[in-house]
Amino acid sequence: MADAYQQPEVELSAAEKDLLRTELDKTEEEISTLKQVLAARQKHSAELKRKLGLTPFSELSQDLNRSLKTVTETEAFQKTAEVASATSDTVKEKWNDMRNSSLFKSFESKLGTAYNSAKMAASTSIDHLAGAARTPTQTGTPVGEEAKPIS
Secondary structure, eight states: OGGGGSOOSSOOOHHHHHHHHHHHHHHHHHHHHHHHHHHHHHHHHHHHHHHHTOOHHHHHHHHHHHHHHHHHTSHHHHHHHHHHHHHHHHHHHHHHHHHTSHHHHHHHHHHHHHHHHHHHHHHHHHHHHHHHHSOHHHHHOOTTOOOOOOO
């Protein structure tokens, strides 16, 4: 790329330079015309999209849906989906077998018993603590009497 910016080794005649300048001017004019045509086409495209109700979001959504469809139709995706489905079925089957086993049922029963025992113990402890927290003045003070300050 650095070679493109170096001076040519061969000197050009004035006629050759004029010819190259003319060609350069013509090329730059064509580029300018193409930019104008492109801008006009982009404006026309935007107008058509507006009339059709196509928003950038809907275009993005369509592109994503097309991409997703392309991916899901690939052979690799199909094989992966089949393997995942088979694995899922196997795991479900093994899980159900395990849940129906006597060992699991025994463990589940023991765990349930331990949970209920702990729940009862916690409930009893909370009731005991709540009873101990009540003071005799709270339970013995009749409603309507006011406490008199100690002088």
